[in-house]
Amino acid sequence: MGRLKTLTRRAFLIGSVAVTGGVAFGAYIVGRDPENPLLAGLGDGEAAITPFVKITSEGVTLITPHADVGQGVYHAQALLIAEEMDLDLGQFEVSPGEPSAAYWNTAMAEEAVPFKSTDESFAAETMRSVMGGVFKVFGVQGTGGSSSMPDSFVKLREAGAVARETLKAAAAARTGVPVGDLTTASGEVRLPDASTIAYTDLATDAAGIEPVRSVTLRDPSEWRLVGKPTQRLDIVGKSTGTTPYGIDLQIPGMVHATVKMNPRRGPMNGYDASAAEGMRGVEKIIPVRNGVAVVASNTWYAIQAANAIEFDWGASPYPPEQDQHWAEVDASFTEERLNMEWRHDGDVDAALNGAEVISAEYRAPYVAHQPLEPLNAIVRVDENGAEVWANHQLPGFLKMQVAGVAGIEADQVTFHNQYGGGSFGHRLEFENITLATEIAMQMPGVPVKLTFSREEDFCQDFGRQIGAARAKGVVKDGKVEAFDLQIATTSAVASQGGRMGLPVGGPDTQISAGAWNNPYDIPNQRHRAYLVPELAPVSSWRSVGASGAGFFNEGPLDEMILAAGGDPLEERIRMCTHDDARKVLEAVREMSGWGSDLGPNRGRGVAFVNSFGVPTAEVIEVTMTDWGIKIDKVFVALDVGTIIDPDNFENHVQGGVVFGLGHAINSELTYSDGIAEQTNYHAAEGMRLYQTPEIHVRGLENAEKIRGVGEPPIPPAAPALANAIFAATGQRLREMPFNKFIDFV
Amino acid sequence: MKLTINGTEREVDVDPEMPLLWVLRDELGMTGTKYGCGIAQCGACTVHLDGLAVRSCQVPVAEAAASNITTIEGLGTPDAMHAVQAAWVEHQVAQCGYCQSGQIMQAASLLEVNPDPTDEDIDNAMSGNLCRCGTYVRIRAAVKTAAKTLQEA
Ligand code: FES
Ligand code: FES
Numbered sequence: 001m002g003r004l005k006t007l008t009r010r011a012f013l014i015g016s017v018a019v020t021g022g023v024a025f026g027a028y029i030v031g032r033d034p035e036n037p038l039l040a041g042l043g044d045g046e047a048a049i050t051p052f053v054k055i056t057s058e059g060v061t062l063i064t065p066h067a068d069v070g071q072g073v074y075h076a077q078a079l080l081i082a083e084e085m086d087l088d089l090g091q092f093e094v095s096p097g098e099p100s101a102a103y104w105n106t107a108m109a110e111e112a113v114p115f116k117s118t119d120e121s122f123a124a125e126t127m128r129s130v131m132g133g134v135f136k137v138f139g140v141q142g143t144g145g146s147s148s149m150p151d152s153f154v155k156l157r158e159a160g161a162v163a164r165e166t167l168k169a170a171a172a173a174r175t176g177v178p179v180g181d182l183t184t185a186s187g188e189v190r191l192p193d194a195s196t197i198a199y200t201d202l203a204t205d206a207a208g209i210e211p212v213r214s215v216t217l218r219d220p221s222e223w224r225l226v227g228k229p230t231q232r233l234d235i236v237g238k239s240t241g242t243t244p245y246g247i248d249l250q251i252p253g254m255v256h257a258t259v260k261m262n263p264r265r266g267p268m269n270g271y272d273a274s275a276a277e278g279m280r281g282v283e284k285i286i287p288v289r290n291g292v293a294v295v296a297s298n299t300w301y302a303i304q305a306a307n308a309i310e311f312d313w314g315a316s317p318y319p320p321e322q323d324q325h326w327a328e329v330d331a332s333f334t335e336e337r338l339n340m341e342w343r344h345d346g347d348v349d350a351a352l353n354g355a356e357v358i359s360a361e362y363r364a365p366y367v368a369h370q371p372l373e374p375l376n377a378i379v380r381v382d383e384n385g386a387e388v389w390a391n392h393q394l395p396g397f398l399k400m401q402v403a404g405v406a407g408i409e410a411d412q413v414t415f416h417n418q419y420g421g422g423s424f425g426h427r428l429e430f431e432n433i434t435l436a437t438e439i440a441m442q443m444p445g446v447p448v449k450l451t452f453s454r455e456e457d458f459c460q461d462f463g464r465q466i467g468a469a470r471a472k473g474v475v476k477d478g479k480v481e482a483f484d485l486q487i488a489t490t491s492a493v494a495s496q497g498g499r500m501g502l503p504v505g506g507p508d509t510q511i512s513a514g515a516w517n518n519p520y521d522i523p524n525q526r527h528r529a530y531l532v533p534e535l536a537p538v539s540s541w542r543s544v545g546a547s548g549a550g551f552f553n554e555g556p557l558d559e560m561i562l563a564a565g566g567d568p569l570e571e572r573i574r575m576c577t578h579d580d581a582r583k584v585l586e587a588v589r590e591m592s593g594w595g596s597d598l599g600p601n602r603g604r605g606v607a608f609v610n611s612f613g614v615p616t617a618e619v620i621e622v623t624m625t626d627w628g629i630k631i632d633k634v635f636v637a638l639d640v641g642t643i644i645d646p647d648n649f650e651n652h653v654q655g656g657v658v659f660g661l662g663h664a665i666n667s668e669l670t671y672s673d674g675i676a677e678q679t680n681y682h683a684a685e686g687m688r689l690y691q692t693p694e695i696h697v698r699g700l701e702n703a704e705k706i707r708g709v710g711e712p713p714i715p716p717a718a719p720a721l722a723n724a725i726f727a728a729t730g731q732r733l734r735e736m737p738f739n740k741f742i743d744f745v
Numbered sequence: 746m747k748l749t750i751n752g753t754e755r756e757v758d759v760d761p762e763m764p765l766l767w768v769l770r771d772e773l774g775m776t777g778t779k780y781g782c783g784i785a786q787c788g789a790c791t792v793h794l795d796g797l798a799v800r801s802c803q804v805p806v807a808e809a810a811a812s813n814i815t816t817i818e819g820l821g822t823p824d825a826m827h828a829v830q831a832a833w834v835e836h837q838v839a840q841c842g843y844c845q846s847g848q849i850m851q852a853a854s855l856l857e858v859n860p861d862p863t864d865e866d867i868d869n870a871m872s873g874n875l876c877r878c879g880t881y882v883r884i885r886a887a888v889k890t891a892a893k894t895l896q897e898a
Contacts, residue, residue, distance in 0.1 A: 239833040240822060241776075241849075298763070659879050681784075685875070
């Protein structure tokens with residue numbers, strides 16, 4: 001990590017130089033392409049045109065390096081390459097490829113810089129490109145931050161175009177027909193005499209020539225695949241139980257294992273495994289880190305035996321009781337813990353002074369990730385190195401982590417990325433991977449499949465950051481005159497970076513993400529972020545900072561608008577200074593028939609959040625029934641610039657709304673005696689089918705830049721629901737989960 | 746112990762208390778049936794015993810031995826899909842897909858006993874199956890499409 005540290009610091013220096021004007025030094029390193037990883041494994045007559053396209057006489061393989069955790073990104077990446085390459089669906093295989101610096105993510109860094117995503121000033125753009133450069137230098141291949149499409153949109157179409165033009169050049173060389181007279185369609189080069197040569201026939205020829213680097217991308221009006229509804233590559237497999245996830249793989253000679261780690265995450269003082277030792281199927285009981293692994297012939301035997309072990313667990317490194325966590329959050333609104341003042345328009349102190357001030361306090365708890373596929377990994381270690389089968393969002397770092405545990409070099413680690421059964425940020429962490437490596441080191445040559453029980457997965461989850469907000473406002477002449485928002489949270493970024501050994505410098509961009517960058521013109525507006533020192537370890541939870549900060553902004557603002565006598569949606573539109581944002585607000589106004597009479601016991605609420613560069617508005621309708629609140633309808637409009645596949649887009653947005661609502665209603669992670677109190681889905685359900693509303697989606701494409709849709713639908717869901725419940729019942733909900741205060745159907 | 750799975754007889758030698766789920770997955774390598782919670786909260790492990798949906802994480806293998814067991818692999822295949830699976834493809838329900846084996850088995854069982862379910866019937870039958878990705882809107886639609894296909898068949 002020494003090298004990483006130095007270079008990152010230098011990069012930050014580059015950053016500060018860049019902002020004042022010169023960036024020549026940074027641009028040079030960034031301009032160099034890492035080696036094409038496909039060249040290494042190439043056989044005779046096989047061509048690797050760019051790191052993304054491999055052609056043999058048998059077929060075409062497209063490399064889709066962003067990890068698929070359910071978002072359909074293998075499919076979306078393949079569409080982009082296939083579009084330019086003139087391949088039809090069904091004419092290629094996809095593979096995540098080997099982790100490689102060639103698959104850096106240039107977009108992930110974008111959100112790591114302290115500028116609004118709508119700020120396209122020179123300084124902001126330069127800082128972003130420099131940060132992108134840092135990622136490129138280290139070959140950070142990552143999936144997260146809704147960055148897959150921003151990262152891939154141009155890069156993968158270029159790769160497809162390079163492949164197409166190279167194949168044409170190869171065909172021209174073979175036939176003597178000028179390139180200009182050749183066309184491509186459906187996986188073949190077409191000659192003027194109507195004869196054709198399949199791409200697979202051209203593999204040897206293409207391998208022998210330099211790729212054609214100067215290409216022109218097609219005009220969107222010519223797209224055949226992108227922007228159209230298509231059938232996802234994985235949809236038949238996932239509808240027939242035939243898609244293998246990491247947890248399903250079977251490697252010859254494999255054994256099954258599970259772990260029980262200190263649920264307080266402190267040390268293990270001792271354990272007594274005598275009851276477990278003789279149990280059926282048990283092969284080995286191995287102490288690992290701060291816990292014990294059981295290796296058995298069947299996962300169930302392993303779990304049964306692990307449950308029969310008696311442990312003496314040490315204390316938690318964080319306060320044992322939940323009240324203490326909240327007390328620390330509440331104590332963080334101080335000058336010393338002020339992390340960043342993100343925005344100050346007008347003069348808030350002057351506006352508050354002597355006025356009738358409206359105040360509100362909001363809270364957002366820890367929440368577990370808990371994708372449905374439990375954490376797992378298969379690892380085999382032998383004298384040559386390590387081989388890993390799992391799903392992970394950071395494959396390059398995964399290799400470093402495994403190498404660190406096994407005492408080998410990262411290039412001795414082979415990683416086979418698998419389909420993931422959901423993630424929501426869970427598969428950015430390494431516990432399952434490094435623990436499986438520890439166990440495998442005790443059994444050289446044997447592939448060890450480690451599966452976490454659901455209970456273990458809950459206990460060892462690094463949840464969402466905990467946080468609270470204090471809002472103050474003044475209204476005058478029917479308008480919000482002053483809005484002051486202070487947010488204090490623990491830091492997902494620092495907690496995660498700490499576990500990865502990565503230095504995290506500068507202000508935490510996530511504490512106020514989705515709040516300070518609101519598009520509202522209020523005469524006096526201020527946003528301050530306070531950093532709560534680490535309590536329980538936390539991590540990126542789908543939409544990260546904005547999952548709390550969106551609620552912190554849009555709940556109190558709703559209160560202020562109502563106090564001023566305004567209409568929550570009309571006022572937001574009136575105050576909106578950003579075109580794309582106004583258009584999504586206007587879209588939900590129209591979609592929901594905002595303003596029409598809903599009848600008794602019913603209410604509507606609206607919220608708007610821009611997270612990951614995507615302006616997103618949601619209107620929610622609820623009914624107060626005898627059995628509690630029923631969510632009837634959700635109208636959501638958002639602008640990602642370009643929609644790659646409208647069908648997958650709609651599914652993803654609906655899923656995001658369900659995710660946001662479900663957790664807002666009933667999910668939190670609390671600690672007692674240092675141990676998570678929620679250990680399975682009965683205690684953290686999320687949404688179920690009977691609670692699911694109608695969800696109407698409209699995707700706008702006004703924004704200039706393409707953005708990802710994985711996270712933006714989540715942040716507005718909770719505040720729109722709270723605002724709707726207030727409209728229906730007069731009860732104001734200021735703390736998640738809402739079911740602590742009101743019943744839901 | 747002998748089991749009848751998807752019409753085929755299989756022999757296993759395990760603790761009779763072992764849940765059917767783990768016999769399928771780790772003894773027989775039939776991994777279409779998923780482990781999600783182990784305590785009847787998620788439905789990912791749903792299979793049919795004599796045509797009725799059950800949570801295989803709750804059924805000791807000894808109890809399943811007397812029944813015909815159907816798993817997602819036996820319901821249909823990519824080349825010959827069951828109407829429910831075809832509807833799932835048509836509506837492109839899956840995101841991560843990890844819950845969908847269970848959802849499909851639950852839906853197939855629902856339509857077996859109730860070929861023309863109301864919205865409320867669907868809510869009642871399908872709410873024990875968690876989908877962490879939130880594909881419920883499409884699950885509802887796909888169940889209705891499958892019901893129609895099956896009725897017309
Ligand atoms: S694994 Fe059986 S219901 Fe969840
Ligand atoms: S599709 Fe991911 S859990 Fe249902």
